[in-house]
Amino acid sequence: MTKLRNSVGERIRAIRKAKGLTQQQLAELSGLDDAYIGSVERGERNFSIDTLEKIVGGLDISFSDLLLIYNDEDQQQDTVRRDATVEYISILSELDSEQIKTLRKILDTLKGAFD
Structure with missing residues (x-):
């Protein structure tokens, strides 16, 4: 499971950077803490679907864009x-x-x- 969590975190980081957002900005847009965003990007956190939905909303992307394989x-x-x-x-x-x-x-x- 860690491999999937790492892949999702890396994808979140790549999209965030592509959009020119800092972790702090994404945290504000998604209603989460910036330290939490960092731990998700590094694959250190088990996160819920609700949290993932907040991050996707903050990035203004679809789930399919996030979960490209x-x-x-x-x-x-x-x-x-x-x-x-x-x-x-x-x-x-x-x-x-x-x-x-x-x-x-x-x-x-x-x-x-x-x-």
């Missing part, structure tokens, strides 16, 4: 893309339109480097 490389790649998208949307929400235009130019240049 990597069956193959394609699924893992999709998850990496989804996590990056969440992170980039969070960053974009803090930028004005001129900054977004500049960022798009930079991304176009970077994309060309991979072709």
